[in-house]
Amino acid sequence: MNLADVARRAGVSPATASRALSGHPHVAEVTRARVWEAARALEYVASPEATGLARGTTGRVAVVVPHLARWWFGAALEGLGTVLREGGRDLLLYRLGDAGSRQAFFDELPTRRRADAVVLLGFGVDERERERLDRIGVGIVAAGTRVGSHPSVSIDDHAAGRQAMDHLLHLGHRRIGTIVAADPELDLAQPAGRSSAYRAALADAGITPDPALSVTVTWSPESGARAMGELLGLADPPTAVYAHSDEIALGAVRTLRRAGLRVPEDVSVVGIDDHPLAAMTDLSTVAQPAAEQGELAGRMALAGLAGEPVDPVVTVPTRLVIRGSSGPPQAAGRRWRRS
Incomplete structure (x- = not known):
């Protein structure tokens, strides 16, 4: 027919x-x-x-993500999809996969305009990739990161990191470890603000950073567990740990408990995200609204398609959520009591 x-x-x-x-x-x-x-x-x-x-349109908005399994991407994608659906637009999803798939995607992008706008979720681009995006002649919106002068919505990673670090410092911790999350193949724009916050908070407290207290791992709970093992192996382990994400923080808590240490009496742990499991496991964290970032990105894309003004940069607030994984350090010269 x-x-x-x-x-x-x-x-x-x-x-x-x-x-x-x-x-x-x-x-x-x-x-x-x-x-x-x-x-x-x-x-x-x-x-x-x-x-x-x-x-003259496709009725679709392309959404590009580096991962689907991680909580933030799923939550942001759900918020974005809801807004696009309500706006009468279909969502065309692209997952970048590994570095080779990513290069192939951007190589082919200008020759296959299949959407009226593109939303990038949670990853940065280099100059070559930005040029390929500009060549397709559609609106670009970034969520969870910033991409050149294109409209973007994200949290302030430095402010979030300071909320976590200042909480630990206010509790009285002075020897604070950090577990840095990195994904060098896909995430060209690492949340550098979370690392700068660690250094700035220590500097403001008059504490000289100890390089041994900073461990860089890939973004997974298993990596967080291994990193916590490295920190426990130090001659003078930290009394508190600030992790770049809740998933990494939960891995660190697992290692601590398997070592017979108490959280927070022996070691305090704070993450960032407010992952759904954070409340279930009593993890102190800095909450960021992932779904809201996706919703805002969707509204930006729809507004651009309608020819309406779009805010160039939207920063959504974060908030400290204090739960049972953080507390004051024990007295100097303490001995860890096995639980």
């Missing part, structure tokens, strides 16, 4: 049938209803490509 069949059954021209099915405002309601009735009777399905060709 094609559009001509629908038009013939409804007793209208193909042009009128097309306008009725695409929601054109200059179609009488009685005519629109007759065309839709004919389309349903014939089980007609409009070709997205043909419809887009007629109106």
Whole structure:
């Protein structure tokens, strides 16, 4: 079945049938209803490509993510998808995968414009990739990071890191370890603010950073567990640990408990995110609204497509959530009491 069949059954021209099915405002309601009735009777399905060709759009927004398994990406994607669906746009999802897949994606991008806008979730781009994005001639929005001068929504990573570090310092900790998260293959724009916050907080407290207290790992709970093992192996282990994410922090807590140490009496742990498991495990953290960032990115994309003004940079606030994994350090010269 094609559009001509629908038009013939409804007793209208193909042009009128097309306008009725695409929601054109200059179609009488009685005519629109007759065309839709004919389309349903014939089980007609409009070709997205043909419809887009007629109106100069695809009706889709491309969303590019480096990961799907991590909590932040799933939550942001859910918020983004809800807004796009309510705005009448389909979501076209691209997962970058490894470095080779990422390069192939950006190589092919200018030759296959399949969407009216592109939203980048949680990863930065280099100059070459930015140039490829600019060449496709559609609006670009970034969520969880910033990409050149394109509209973006994210948290202030430095401010979030300071909330975590200042909390530990206010509790009285002076020997604080940090577990830095890195994904060198995919995340070219690391959350550097979370590391700068660690150094700045120590400097403001008059503490000289000890390089041995900083461990860089990949972004996973297992890596957090291994990093905590390294910190426990030091001659003078930390009394508190600030992790770049809750997933890493939960891995660190696992190692501490398996070592027979108490949290927070022996070692305090604070993360960033407010992952759903953080409340269940009583983890102190700095909460960031992941779904809200996705929703805001979706609204930015829709506003740009409608020709409406878009804020160039939106920073959503974070907040410290104090739970049972952080507390004051034991007295100097303490001995760890095995639980």
